[in-house]
Amino acid sequence: MVKEEVQQLINNLIEIEHVSTTLYLAMSAYLDRKNYTGMAKWLRLQSEEERTHMLTLIDYLAGKDGVVKLSQVPAQPTDFGTPLETFQKVLEHEQYVTNAYRQAYDYIQQVDPQTAVIIQDFLREQIDEEAQASTIVERLKMAGDNPSALLLLDQELGQRNGATPAG
Incomplete structure (x- = not known):
C-alpha cells in the first residue's frame, strides 16, 4: 500500500484537477x-483535459491500493468579465497548478521515485498549458476592443480538437 503522505499529496492534486x-x-x-462559442469550445475541451488528468491520478492511486478522497468542489463564479479577463484567470490558474505540481515533485522525488515519474509527466505538460494560455492572453490584448479581431480569434480557438492525455 502507498504511504500516507503520498496518498495525501496525490489526493491534493486530484482536488486541484477537479477544481480545474x-x-x-x-x-x-x-x-x-x-456568444463567444469558439472560446467556449476551447474551454470545454480544456475542462475535459483536466478531468482526464484527475482520472489518471485517481487510477494511479487506486492502482497502488491507495485511498482516493474526493472532496466537495466549491461553486464556481458565473461571470468572468471580458474574454481577456477570462483567459487571464485561466493563465493565473495554470500558473497555480504548475506551482502545485512543482512543489509535489520536489517533495515526492525523495519519498517515492515511482510516483515522481507520474508527477513529472504532469509538470512537463504544464509547460504547454501555460504557454497556450499566455499566447491566448497576448492575442486578446492585441485584439483589444476590436469586434472583428475578437470574432476572428474566437473562430480560431473554436477549431481546437479533442483533449490530449497527460504524458
Whole structure:
C-alpha cells in the first residue's frame, strides 16, 4: 500500500484537477452565453483535459491500493468579465497548478521515485498549458476592443480538437 503522505499529496492534486475541471466548464458556459462559442469550445475541451488528468491520478492511486478522497468542489463564479479577463484567470490558474505540481515533485522525488515519474509527466505538460494560455492572453490584448479581431480569434480557438492525455 502507498504511504500516507503520498496518498495525501496525490489526493491534493486530484482536488486541484477537479477544481480545474469545474472552473473551465463554468468559464465555457459563461463565454457561450456571451456568444463567444469558439472560446467556449476551447474551454470545454480544456475542462475535459483536466478531468482526464484527475482520472489518471485517481487510477494511479487506486492502482497502488491507495485511498482516493474526493472532496466537495466549491461553486464556481458565473461571470468572468471580458474574454481577456477570462483567459487571464485561466493563465493565473495554470500558473497555480504548475506551482502545485512543482512543489509535489520536489517533495515526492525523495519519498517515492515511482510516483515522481507520474508527477513529472504532469509538470512537463504544464509547460504547454501555460504557454497556450499566455499566447491566448497576448492575442486578446492585441485584439483589444476590436469586434472583428475578437470574432476572428474566437473562430480560431473554436477549431481546437479533442483533449490530449497527460504524458
